[in-house]
Amino acid sequence: MTNYLEFEKPLAEIEGKAEELRAMARANEEMDIEKEAAALDRKAETMLQDLYRDLTPWRKCQVARHPDRPHCRDYIEALFNEYTPLAGDRNFADDHAVMGGLARLGDMPVMVIGHEKGHDTKSRIERNFGMARPEGYRKAIRLMDMADRFGLPVISLVDTPGAYPGKGAEERGQSEAIARSTEKCLSLRVPLVSVIIGEGGSGGAVAFATGNTVMMLEHSIYSVISPEGCASILWKDAEKMREAAEALRLTAQDLKALGVIDRIISEPIGGAQRGREDTIRAVGKALEVELKALSEKKPDALRKDRRRKYLDMGSKGLAA
């Protein structure tokens, strides 16, 4: 069953019709519908291409949040060998919204961390929809520290609506945990490569994504606030999320133009949710290329360049 997004409804209709025809033909062997069904298929494909050729920022938000998009766990399972999860912040708990551990990318040992949203109701609740608590950031800090000590590159996979706004999270220092995690990213003497694979939600994303190289999937988003949140504050109307998504410049394409990210990884036509394996493979390839480029740098240079990059960021705006 394909999960169609709101703007994909016309596509759902055509694909549904083709499916119906084929079902009828299976029931009645004398019917020859293949020609018609194939025509519908072609129509659907053209429509899919048209829909995805120029996605509006709000549509990109919907694609970025698509439940069938590959999530952190899918990437880890497909791209890495010997993944060995390491748990806990040694203070309070293990946060299941954050995955992390040792793994091999090809032969190379690395530390991988990321937000995991879950794929069904049960796992989504267990993962808290990818919204980390302070323990998640503190686990990440611990793992980054370990990577630093042993000279292992760090890979972070970012996919979070934001840090969890809960009572306990606040009491246990959500802001401090995020601040320290960002600080840790900036202090590493090993390569840190980040990929925003879905949603890069505000401070909760920055805490992992302050890397030497930051990449985004073509239809992922990275923003200071959700379009809904921005709309309700600045427009006083949460329904103005389309306008807010437009104004916030949260697409990979705008962020590349602003110099905030370094590279865009293409998604298959119809988005990562329609070509999961291709997407995962493309991310794997990009990671290898970027890590190789960084492997030539000395530890101190990795740290210094990363800090310089953030100090200089934003000196130019978007062209008029």
Add this chain to the structure above:
Amino acid sequence: MNWISNYVRPRINSLFSRREVPENLWIKCPECGQMLFHRELEQNLHVCTACDHHMAITPRDRFQALFDGGIFVEVEVPTPVTDPLHFKDQKRYPDRLKAAQKSTGEKEAMLVAEGEIGRTPIVAAAQDFSFMGGSMGMYVGNAIIAAAERAVALRRPFVLFSAAGGARMQEGILSLMQMPRTTVAVDMVKEAGLPYIVVLTHPTTGGVTASYAMLGDVQIAEPNALICFAGPRVIEQTIREKLPEGFQRAEYLLDHGMLDRVSHRKDLKDELVTILRMLLKQSPAVRGDLPAPETTLPAPAKEPSTKEAKKE
């Protein structure tokens, strides 16, 4: 709306600046309802004389009270690209900026200064909540970097007074990028072996709390200041329960181990001097209201702002 209301009225208003004709000679304390005479309130550092409620204080007023003899020199902050995203909501961002500049008389939401407190040279930065909620955009990032670089160059401690709703949405992702930017800045100070002290004032929330405002060597807050990542309303909507009394207030954070101290505004200066001088292994401070230093500082680089001049 016509040209009269758009053009003539603003011009007429500007003939009477805020300071010359205070709108309210008497200010009602929002906490206890006491009517307070504005001059008395100013002398008491904008703390209610009846109930000790800490009201907002502008960076300029704060610095005047903080630095010896009220003398400080502004540190220049590089001006960033205005409106980098061409942001427009119901208003254009440049218009919002201009309105904030007009109502506060300040350039942006942070003021950086150098001077002496208790004869201890420092660099200080203070965020201005009255300027677009103190929000952190490129300018605030530039201000913190300028302050940090100045502190390192002069080998002085850096004291930062935070007050902000969070990141400035109108600068989108670039406001978010001030989190790592400012983190690099305050780490430069710390790595130079210099103290970085944060004084959290009401309110300090969002991306500001989740970056430079929580990274101080010493974390001090003013009484009852709201300090949080997610605001109470967002949390109540998420967890659908009432939050406990005093939740996310300075005293609550102190209880939960997130702060070193909660200090009354009138005690802040002495505390800062005491702490800084110990961290710097200097002799104990000379107490009391010190006159402006005689030799160490040149005359203020800029004309004292009209605000200060008119105060006298």
